[in-house]
Amino acid sequence: MFEFDLEKQHAHARAGVFHTPHGDLLTPVFAPVGTAATVKALTPAQLCELGASLVLSNTYHLYLRPGDELVRDLGGLHAFMRWPGPMLTDSGGFQVFSLSQTRRIDPEGVNFKSHIDGSLHRFTPEKSIAIQENLGADIIMAFDECPPPLDRAYNEASLELTHAWAARCLAAKTRADQALFGIVQGGVFPDLRAQSARYLAGLGFPGFGIGGLAVGESKAEMHAMIEIMDAELPPDRPRYLMGVGSPEDLVSAVRRGVDMFDCVLPTRLARNHAALTRTGRLNLRNAVFARDSRPVEPGCACYCCANFTRAYVRHLAASDEILGAVLLSIHNVHLLLSITREMRAAILAGTFDAYADEFLANYPVKIKDEV
Amino acid sequence: MFEFDLEKQHAHARAGVFHTPHGDLLTPVFAPVGTAATVKALTPAQLCELGASLVLSNTYHLYLRPGDELVRDLGGLHAFMRWPGPMLTDSGGFQVFSLSQTRRIDPEGVNFKSHIDGSLHRFTPEKSIAIQENLGADIIMAFDECPPPLDRAYNEASLELTHAWAARCLAAKTRADQALFGIVQGGVFPDLRAQSARYLAGLGFPGFGIGGLAVGESKAEMHAMIEIMDAELPPDRPRYLMGVGSPEDLVSAVRRGVDMFDCVLPTRLARNHAALTRTGRLNLRNAVFARDSRPVEPGCACYCCANFTRAYVRHLAASDEILGAVLLSIHNVHLLLSITREMRAAILAGTFDAYADEFLANYPVKIKDEV
Numbered sequence: 001m002f003e004f005d006l007e008k009q010h011a012h013a014r015a016g017v018f019h020t021p022h023g024d025l026l027t028p029v030f031a032p033v034g035t036a037a038t039v040k041a042l043t044p045a046q047l048c049e050l051g052a053s054l055v056l057s058n059t060y061h062l063y064l065r066p067g068d069e070l071v072r073d074l075g076g077l078h079a080f081m082r083w084p085g086p087m088l089t090d091s092g093g094f095q096v097f098s099l100s101q102t103r104r105i106d107p108e109g110v111n112f113k114s115h116i117d118g119s120l121h122r123f124t125p126e127k128s129i130a131i132q133e134n135l136g137a138d139i140i141m142a143f144d145e146c147p148p149p150l151d152r153a154y155n156e157a158s159l160e161l162t163h164a165w166a167a168r169c170l171a172a173k174t175r176a177d178q179a180l181f182g183i184v185q186g187g188v189f190p191d192l193r194a195q196s197a198r199y200l201a202g203l204g205f206p207g208f209g210i211g212g213l214a215v216g217e218s219k220a221e222m223h224a225m226i227e228i229m230d231a232e233l234p235p236d237r238p239r240y241l242m243g244v245g246s247p248e249d250l251v252s253a254v255r256r257g258v259d260m261f262d263c264v265l266p267t268r269l270a271r272n273h274a275a276l277t278r279t280g281r282l283n284l285r286n287a288v289f290a291r292d293s294r295p296v297e298p299g300c301a302c303y304c305c306a307n308f309t310r311a312y313v314r315h316l317a318a319s320d321e322i323l324g325a326v327l328l329s330i331h332n333v334h335l336l337l338s339i340t341r342e343m344r345a346a347i348l349a350g351t352f353d354a355y356a357d358e359f360l361a362n363y364p365v366k367i368k369d370e371v
Numbered sequence: 372m373f374e375f376d377l378e379k380q381h382a383h384a385r386a387g388v389f390h391t392p393h394g395d396l397l398t399p400v401f402a403p404v405g406t407a408a409t410v411k412a413l414t415p416a417q418l419c420e421l422g423a424s425l426v427l428s429n430t431y432h433l434y435l436r437p438g439d440e441l442v443r444d445l446g447g448l449h450a451f452m453r454w455p456g457p458m459l460t461d462s463g464g465f466q467v468f469s470l471s472q473t474r475r476i477d478p479e480g481v482n483f484k485s486h487i488d489g490s491l492h493r494f495t496p497e498k499s500i501a502i503q504e505n506l507g508a509d510i511i512m513a514f515d516e517c518p519p520p521l522d523r524a525y526n527e528a529s530l531e532l533t534h535a536w537a538a539r540c541l542a543a544k545t546r547a548d549q550a551l552f553g554i555v556q557g558g559v560f561p562d563l564r565a566q567s568a569r570y571l572a573g574l575g576f577p578g579f580g581i582g583g584l585a586v587g588e589s590k591a592e593m594h595a596m597i598e599i600m601d602a603e604l605p606p607d608r609p610r611y612l613m614g615v616g617s618p619e620d621l622v623s624a625v626r627r628g629v630d631m632f633d634c635v636l637p638t639r640l641a642r643n644h645a646a647l648t649r650t651g652r653l654n655l656r657n658a659v660f661a662r663d664s665r666p667v668e669p670g671c672a673c674y675c676c677a678n679f680t681r682a683y684v685r686h687l688a689a690s691d692e693i694l695g696a697v698l699l700s701i702h703n704v705h706l707l708l709s710i711t712r713e714m715r716a717a718i719l720a721g722t723f724d725a726y727a728d729e730f731l732a733n734y735p736v737k738i739k740d741e742v
Binding site: 082308316321326 | 445451674690693696698
């Protein structure tokens with residue numbers, strides 16, 4: 001269990017299989033995010049039909065509502081939300097540092113106020129692991145601090161904390177049917193990133209999150225940090241670039257040795273009436289689509305594009321109909337899953353570089369229609 | 372086309388087949404409502420899986436947004452919303468009289484303001500038919516006035532208007548692939564109802580809407596009016612009780628000779644976190660369900676009940692997750708479709724009276740948990 005079989009490498013791009021209690025993950029893999037134990041607007045049946053293999057859910061959200069002990073008592077997250085495949089929970093760290101109010105960090109943990117009702121809570125590495133054991137995902141994440149990426153002094157101090165917490169998470173873990181991944185931090189500083197990767201690799205984690213990226217640094221900085229991960233992390237363990245999920249970032253990161261991704265982008269954009277496509281984004285609320293009889297993305301095989309016109313999706317968006325969010329969520333998730341499947345096939349076929357070159361050449365440097 | 376084959380009658384309850392260009396309707400039939408060309412929160416694929424046969428959409432809403440000419444230019448309502456089966460559009464009358472502001476009625480038609488943007492519009496019988504021809508449903512409805520049901524003088528005058536408009540609708544109709552139904556009015560007054568049924572039957576409509584009920588009158592009054600319809604309307608034409616859709620009303624009305632129904636109830640309740648069941652309503656936002664591991668309705672075979680617990684649906688409701696509305700819409704529509712299928716089977720088997728007695732005996736007189 002939890003072995004990673006590296007099947008084929010094409011330059012730095014990797015195709016592999018990660019074995020979990022709820023099935024094999026074929027990498028590269030993209031995980032749709034089910035923040036509150038639901039990938040927003042989609043049924044598990046629709047996710048299965050889309051070919052999703054890994055679903056992420058959020059420790060912070062589920063701890064607050066409905067409560068991790070309730071989820072445990074109802075059979076764990078797989079049973080609760082009826083997701084039959086592999087699942088991953090994050091540690092709650094990122095949300096504590098981004099969503100909650102009035103957090104206070106000390107060496108032992110973090111005090112924070114709920115973003116829902118202002119109630120006071122405390123997470124420690126041990127608490128995060130206990131919650132994640134109650135939730136019962138196949139892959140769980142170490143509790144880390146998420147520092148501002150550009151502040152060197154802050155990152156130096158934070159790294160010590162994150163490393164100490166990683167060791168405590170390992171020590172606190174009791175379930176054999178869950179893989180605990182460490183999370184590499186270090187901001188945009190190559191030496192800190194390398195130091196973090198080496199330290200966490202030494203602790204023997206079966207996989208590694210790459211944290212603290214896509215939070216304000218430049219694309220060049222993000223790419224440089226990923227390249228250090230490829231050089232420093234053990235090749236026989238999966239690398240998971242956390243919170244990243246635009247089409248171009250997926251391709252650029254796989255090219256640099258990343259295996260796993262998650263992001264709210266496809267479902268969040270969908271609820272804001274935006275479609276991801278291979279040539280940029282479309283805001284389907286735009287009146288220009290009112291009589292457009294083409295599918296959202298011509299050539300796309302998803303349920304939305306196989307059946308409906310831009311004019312219809314635009315009408316749903318203009319009318320704030322739930323079905324608009326459903327159809328665009330289907331399309332956007334389908335696109336990201338398709339891209340990861342295509343990348344995997346290209347790596348296995350030895351044609352990844354050509355695939356990536358062509359993909360990125362068609363992808364606009366600048367997003368044409370931000371929502 | 373548009374023949375109604377009355378297959379079997381059990382006392383006053385009827386099982387039949389109504390033939391339309393997009394397929395046969397097996398009656399009794401319940402139509403989920405797709406107000407704005409979408410049955411809220413459900414995909415056409417989910418509706419097909421539920422076994423829906425007839426879907427209703429609203430002339431008033433579609434005329435205002437996205438516009439009936441746009442729908443026509445995109446191939447009509449079936450193509451626009453990708454519903455492969457029979458469709459019905461109402462005339463816009465009910466919405467003009469219930470939703471819009473500052474309406475002014477004259478013998479020729481009605482002036483009204485859009486509830487969306489306050490813009491000024493005018494519907495006449497001819498305009499309603501022209502819009503419904505642009506939309507292209509299989510069954511279209513005559514433009515009628517919807518009077519307050521308890522005001523005798525108002526209903527007497529209104530009936531003349533509705534009858535004159537019905538004749539004008541027939542005269543205005545040009546498409547042979549659409550069946551135009553007349554709408555019986557007359558409030559709670561037996562003689563007016565009988566007069567309206569006889570007059571409209573004389574005009575030769577292929578089917579009849581029963582309008583102006585379930586709008587404030589008592590159940591006894593509603594039942595009495597339906598019994599008059601059964602006595603006065605030609606037996607070889609379908610009777611469609613408009614806007615009615617609670618489980619007990621379906622059973623009570625089929626027992627009195629009604630063949631068709633539509634109602635927003637199942638999908639509207641679902642978006643308000645309420646489940647219809649055979650023994651009353653449940654408000655799934657209620658904390659009492661927080662740890663309830665039973666399905667929403669034990670014994671129900673729908674996707675929601677076959678897979679999820681009340682605890683999970685309650686969590687979705689408490690978190691305002693779209694999936695909560697989706698799952699409860701599936702359950703509620705499934706229940707009403709199941710009841711109509713069961714009634715049809717019971718009529719064909721000659722056991723309808725026993726079925727209806729048992730159903731109504733289990734159904735609470737008072738709804739336990741109104742939303």
